[in-house]
Amino acid sequence: MNHHVVFLFTLTLFLVSFDAKAQQNYTGNSIFSCKNDDKMGASPSFLYTCNGLNKSCLAFLIFKSKPPFNSIATISNLTSSNPEELARINDVNVLKVFPTGKEVLVPLNCSCLTRDYYQAETNYVLGQSPTYLTVANDTLQGLTTCDSLMRANPYGELDLHPGMELHVPLRCACPTWHQITNGTKYLLTYSVNWGDNITNIAARFNVAAGNVVDANGFSTQTQTIFPFTTVLIPLPSEPVSSMTRIVSDPPDVSPLVCSSKKCNSKRKLYTVIATTGGSMLVLCVVLYGVFLFRKRSAMFIKRGEQGEKSKKLSSEDIRGEIAIIEHHSKVYKFEEIEKATENFSSKNRIKGSVYRGVFGKEKNILAVKKMRGDASKEVNLLEKINHFNLIKLQGYCENDGCPYLVYEYMENGSLREWLSRNGSTEHQSLARRILIALDVANGLQYLHNFTEPCYVHRNINSGSILLNKDLRAKIADFALAEESESKITSGCASSHIAKSRGYMAPEYLEAGKVTTKMDVFAFGVVLLELITGKDAVTLQDGREVMLRAFIVNLIGKEDEEEKESLFIDPSLNGNIEKVWALQLVKLGLACLIQESAERPTMVEVVSSLLKTYTSYMEQIIPPSISNSPSMER
Template identity: 35%
Template sequence: MASLALKSTLILLFFISIPYLITSQQPYGEKNCFPVNNATSALGFSCNGVNRTCQSFLIYRTQPPYNTISAIASLLSANASQMSAFNSNISETMALATNTEVIVPVTCSCSGKFYQYNTTHIVKRYDNYNDLSNNTYEGLTTCNAIRTQKISPNVVNIFPGETLTIPLRCACPTRTQFNLGIKYLMSFVVQDDDTFSNIAVKFYKFGADVGQTMEANEKSEQDYVIYPFTTVLVTLKSLPNGSVMEYPPYVAPSPSSPPSLPPSDEPEPPSSDGGSSKRWVYFGVGVVAGGVFVTVAGVILFFLFLKRSLRKKSDPIFSSKSFEAQEKALPLESKTETMTETESMEFLDNISKITSLKVYSFKDLQTATEDFSSVNWIKGSVYKGNLNGDEVAIKKMDGDVSKEISVLNKINHFNIISLLGVCFENGVWYFVYEYAGNGPLSEWIHQENPNNQTLSWGKRMQVACDVATGLNYLHSYTSPPHVHKDVNSSNVLLNMEFRAKITEFGLSRPVRGNDGQFTLTAHIVGTKGYLAPEYLENGIINPMLDVYAFGVLLLEMLTGKNVAQLFEGVKVHLSEILEPVLSEEDGISNVKEFIDSSLGEEYPADIAYSMFVLVDRCLRKDPGSRPSMDEIMQILSKTLTTSLMWGSSTSDSISSSC
């Protein structure tokens, strides 16, 4: 009876405390892969924190080939320079001893009901869910969490070459935890002999507390058992760093001869039986191989058919006045062309079959926007809506939408706006995007904005870092690489936490030159003031086009001036206006004449000067002299960390996540 009463009490306490607690850890192993386990703890931590997005941390243990900061950052889609900063500034290329614990800073965000941080993995031969979740990602994800992220979750198997989204487990503090002074949650994978006590002691310097950590995982003194390869959340009251960690270098094992095998006690089977068994094995392998071949061939034929159905009647060939080149391109005139009704319906049918996008009915959108009422109107053809309790932005589209759908459906990145679904009604396409509550960046950085809205220095650096991170993803982590082609302050949206989302991919282009570095076109489109000289003069499209536009955008953020104001008095190149800052010996003293006056004195002059130097590099006429977006991201990541240190002594508060 006493046991029954205790269980009843615990159950009651569980339901009372649901709004304030974070889902407990889920045991890992093959049983979590099949049959399907959709228990909350198997899919992630509940999205019940104060913020839908926050700075979070993971602990990853080195293992070859992931035994350097650089390799781990690549595996987890993290920022290598920021990782180095949090881990005592160790070299990004230094090989560490196996099982060395490394701090990985990530941006944790709500995705539906669960918090997660996404990375991607290209399936290799012999990969399986178990190996990926338990070995490669060391228990920071689960089999079923990976499976639910598949484009077609009902297709259980994974195939070599397939790109998987890997949702890593993380969470943001609840209101109760914030009130206790808890600012961050760290995802820690339990090892043999680990207890809540020794885990909390390890991070005691950063405010980790045994009781609070147990509560964060719905554990108590009566129910304290945790298991290896499960993820627990460690509560932190300050930013972690490598001061409590050790980073021994990797030492290769000395070569030795393999041990001899003991003689077998069992006699070999008769040769006739062995031959018969082998023949049956060969026959079975042949049957399976044949089946696999037919299946793969069918899939290939389907996608070839789909690709053909989406292509235009002919691929235009463009020439440049300065170059004799040909380009097999996606239709550049898509802004003025439209698909026929039949093509659109076929395309819509294909979307519903092979993409993760939801196809909405027009009635869904009418209900979401209160029949597109003026109350929900945002700007142009964009309306705010509410679908199943989630705020969304619904936009009426013009022209051929296939290119933008193709690009956005392949991208899953925090700093790129998410396309959630589509609708086709009476010849008109509607896109459903995630909602960015603070609107376009242009409404926050220009001095003449009617609402007198402005951003602090720290938030400006956060936004710049976000945009650079998103563009770097397009340039370096999509295949083929993509160029946005229309980066400007109106095409960067800010969510409620002032995190940047790049939008408007209608002009985006893959880079498909002979060397994979550039493409040529004679069709010049984009936003005036942001177009690079080589694009205007010769039609060259490569990632440096976005780098130039980013330089203009960063200059807007630093000065508070719009593009038209920046070009006032410019004779040849925009970078001319930077000469008083960069050419004089004491350029830092001139920063005040250029910086946005709305910042007052609330900015670090030396860091601001370094940003003007970065702008100058981005705006160089020779594209080969500009920094890559990856280098820009590394610079801004360090700048953001430095700004965090500066901001800690002021009222400026930023998340330091890039």
């Protein structure tokens, strides 16, 4: 009997304590200070607390469409969400472009990545005059906070520059035990607009106002809520597109809504307070931005040469400013490397001298590459470049004169390995292959045009292109990268030529000439590999045959279309796929023109691939969807 009493008492205490944390707390306007701390416990000024029944769940947020983030493609990229799921939940197709101010439902995987807070992870490349506050409140519309951004990134407030990539934790949460027992399945993070109040938000999402009050720790249904802050909406089922609306831009400041008749006499006063408060808030943000800009400008003047800095920046100067941004990689101890790779055990070997490593208490999975000779050139280059489609150097180590480079881990290995695997529906998707080509092209376009100095990779092939878990492509292996000014190398290393057979441009083989067009040539071969599924060099009747030469002999003949089956990957077996695959083959061959000056630039290649992808997707999407009135452009 006593045991039962003790058990019931313990269970009651557990449920009481659990229920005591069965809500999140609303931030109020504390998020605008960027100076909050959580030393005394988790603070809503950072993210939502890990108090849910599950440590990971499907969650939703609402993002308001605003150029350049006004399409399925750009919003999915900004939030790192699945574009197909994004299109489905909003009842549109993947080509949808939203009108400005349209609320877009975004499905995300929400997890307790730290002991204290839920978050969904994404990355954002900074634009002009960036601050943590403007990224949090303007770009991300309050879906992250200034304090959480500062904690997630190693850069100081005055060290943010255009082109730098920030890690962004998005605000999300999973339902508590109390909410689940009351029928809640999902929590939606809603960014408050001017004129919103608890009652009308609850009505829009067809949930009880009391549930919204409980979910956010409000004291009453009439508690004031502020724009740029977020409110959690407890939902019994997935949200639907009919719950969203177009928010006018710029919105008018509306009076606070009250249920009491006494509010009518005070409405004018509330309007004045809201307008004044909003104006003060905007003024504070502007002054804060001016303060950071002036201090940052002073720092730049001290760094550079004195004198003619008052002149206007040219496009070359701006490119230089973007290119000099460096992210500083971690210097690992060799003991950390050994522990992570289990002393370079064979079970952790990925390929050659590359090993899988599990680092730190967070169990971060990274790739460790044991280098030969001096790796300082590659490290210096990788610390200067910052682009999603270029492999990220996380850190390095040197032991007994041997360098070890630590990279982000790419779950799907090299493009060559992926193409050699058969049977997956992803392999049968032409759209997926075009997107991989676009990733590679975007990475090369960045190297050729947006670094200072601009670089030539010199080793583009299907083995140096890696795929992450989402089959996004990143260019790796920068050991041979050179500055892109036209120059003649002292000689062509035989090992380099042997390794890159089938990819080397004729002007490099003949005269050692290094320009961006040699990367264009190699990309052309990779594009042919993507469409044919074949290797760059194959054996035919006991002799080596270059893929490009094999296809050139078939293209341009009278019976060209009949011979498609001889070179287009059998996985791309639909008639529509074959038509567009042939167009991509022709783009690949344009990159392989003998005269380098006649080859397209990577800017032109990216443009062509984008047009091809859009046209192909428009053709395969059912007419009933593409002709629907919801397809605003």
